[in-house]
Amino acid sequence: MRAEIAGSTEATGEERAIVCHLRRATEFGLDDLTFVLRHFLSHLNRGSVWCILKDAGLNRWPVKEKIRPVRGEGTFRDYYDLGYVHIDVKHLQKLQTADGEARKRFLYVAIDRCSRFVHLAVKAAFPFKTTHILTDRGSCFTADTFEKTCQDQGVDRRRTRAYSPQTNGMVERFDGRVATEVLPINVAHHADLEALLRGFNHAYNQRRQRVLNGLAPAAKVAERLLQQPGLRNRRHKPVKDAEIMNDVDRIMIYANDVSQPDS
Structure with a gap:
C-alpha cells in the first residue's frame, strides 16, 4: 500500500x-x-x-535521531519542581483608560511548568518562589533591566531557540485560550478586562487537570508547598474567591446586555 x-x-x-x-x-x-x-x-x-x-526525524543536519517517550509517560527533570515558569507577553486590544483615552496594553502570561499554575498580570506573583524563567527572544525579555532583575532575584533565566515557539509551547497554548475564551467578551474599560482576566485566571487554577492526575493547579501547588515549605513565597497575598467572582458576574451581565440588546 x-x-x-x-x-x-x-x-x-x-x-x-x-x-x-x-x-x-x-x-x-x-x-x-x-x-x-x-x-x-x-x-x-x-x-x-x-x-x-x-x-523519520532525519531532515536536520547533522542527523540526530531522538527517542521520545510515549505521550503521558515522560518525566520532568529534577529541577522542574515548583518555580520553573514559562513567560510570554500578549497584546491586548485598545480600550478606554480612566481619563477616556484609548490605549493599548500588554498582558504578561506566566505558567508554572510543574503545577500548571497560571498568573495573568503585569507582574507575576506566584505563591511559591520562582527559580527558573523561560521566555522567547522578544525585546521585552532581552532588555538589560529584565536581565538584571533576574540576576538580583537569583532566578536562572533561559531563552527559547530562535524561531522555535514550540519550545515555549505551554505558555503559547495558554495565550490561545485567553484569545478564544476571554478577549471576545465585550468590555468597556481596561479595569473590566483586567477583572475578567483575574476571574479566568482564578477559575483555571481551580480546574482539575488530567495531566496533574486529577488535581487542580492550585491543589498541586498546595500539595508541593506542604511537602517543601521552603518553596513558599512569603510575599504572595491570596485573593478571596468572592471578590473575584462578584466582579466577573457584573462584567458578564454587562457583556450579555451589549451582545443581546433589546429589540
Missing part, C-alpha cells in the same frame, strides 16, 4: 526505508540524496524526499 507524500507524489513503506537507510549511511544533504535516489526511484522528487526524512 502506498502512503501519500507531498501532494501527488507517493512512496511505499519499502521506498521510505531505502531513503532513510541511504541518509543514515551516507549522511548526504537533501540535494545530493535526491540526485542519487532519482537513479532508481525516479518518481520521488526533492519535496517528497524531504517529507520522508521529516517524518
Whole structure:
C-alpha cells in the first residue's frame, strides 16, 4: 500500500526505508540524496524526499535521531519542581483608560511548568518562589533591566531557540485560550478586562487537570508547598474567591446586555 507524500507524489513503506537507510549511511544533504535516489526511484522528487526524512526525524543536519517517550509517560527533570515558569507577553486590544483615552496594553502570561499554575498580570506573583524563567527572544525579555532583575532575584533565566515557539509551547497554548475564551467578551474599560482576566485566571487554577492526575493547579501547588515549605513565597497575598467572582458576574451581565440588546 502506498502512503501519500507531498501532494501527488507517493512512496511505499519499502521506498521510505531505502531513503532513510541511504541518509543514515551516507549522511548526504537533501540535494545530493535526491540526485542519487532519482537513479532508481525516479518518481520521488526533492519535496517528497524531504517529507520522508521529516517524518523519520532525519531532515536536520547533522542527523540526530531522538527517542521520545510515549505521550503521558515522560518525566520532568529534577529541577522542574515548583518555580520553573514559562513567560510570554500578549497584546491586548485598545480600550478606554480612566481619563477616556484609548490605549493599548500588554498582558504578561506566566505558567508554572510543574503545577500548571497560571498568573495573568503585569507582574507575576506566584505563591511559591520562582527559580527558573523561560521566555522567547522578544525585546521585552532581552532588555538589560529584565536581565538584571533576574540576576538580583537569583532566578536562572533561559531563552527559547530562535524561531522555535514550540519550545515555549505551554505558555503559547495558554495565550490561545485567553484569545478564544476571554478577549471576545465585550468590555468597556481596561479595569473590566483586567477583572475578567483575574476571574479566568482564578477559575483555571481551580480546574482539575488530567495531566496533574486529577488535581487542580492550585491543589498541586498546595500539595508541593506542604511537602517543601521552603518553596513558599512569603510575599504572595491570596485573593478571596468572592471578590473575584462578584466582579466577573457584573462584567458578564454587562457583556450579555451589549451582545443581546433589546429589540
